[in-house]
Amino acid sequence: MPAARCQRRYSKAQVIALDSSRKMLQEAARQQSWLRPFGRVCADAELLPFADGSIDLIVSNLMLQWCNPDAVFAEFRRVLAPHGLLSFSAFGPDTLRELRAAWKQVDSHSHVHQFIDMHDLGDALVRGGFAAPVLDVERFTYPAVSQCAQGGRGLEGHRRAQCNPPRARQRPHRVAKVRCDAGSL
Secondary structure (H helix, E strand, O other), rough: OOOOHHHHHOOOOEEEEOOOHHHHHHHHHOOOOOOOEEEEOHHHHOOOOOOOOEEEEEEOOHHHHHHOOHHHHHHHHHHEEEEEEEEEEEEOOOOOHHHHHHHHOOOOOOOOOOOOHHHHHHHHHHHOOOOOOEEEEEEOOOOOOOHHHOOOOOOOOOHHHOOOOOOOOOOOOEEEEEOOOOOOO
16 A cells, blocks of 8 residues: 555554655655655665554555565564554565466576565564464456556566566465554564
8 A cells, every 4th residue: 555545544644655765755755645745764674763663554565575574574563563553465476477487488597586475474474573474365367468567567666676576467466464462472
């Protein structure tokens, strides 16, 4: 959920868009309204510039494949308030498998990013201090390549040069929601 949508949905909340790319934050600024502005912070998800227990809701969209999930989840846990909620989406190992198979017919080089398995993310959540995370898989398929490419437009974002991620839309798309309760997690 982009920051502008979060601000509309939670109009009384202080919404903060966080990204390691100033370009992405500039794009976010163009999407905000003057009636409901939101903060923008350029920072690394593995070292969040927020106080312990100061965040009620974290929404992370398609970010984990560019980071160390153990470090990110530990930081998310640190900044989440008691009863806070973490909701994230990530690509799965079947994402772009057809494209991966097509490239194997051309050469033995890796042309398509390998995405983290949902079970490994669940294990990382537990290592990060979350108990009983709930993860789910949603699969998206497209009847035509053009629809697939259009669905993922801009997917490569600012990290394309670093990781050479694919441009096409995800398949499957994982969604996880983790609730923090007071006391033990």
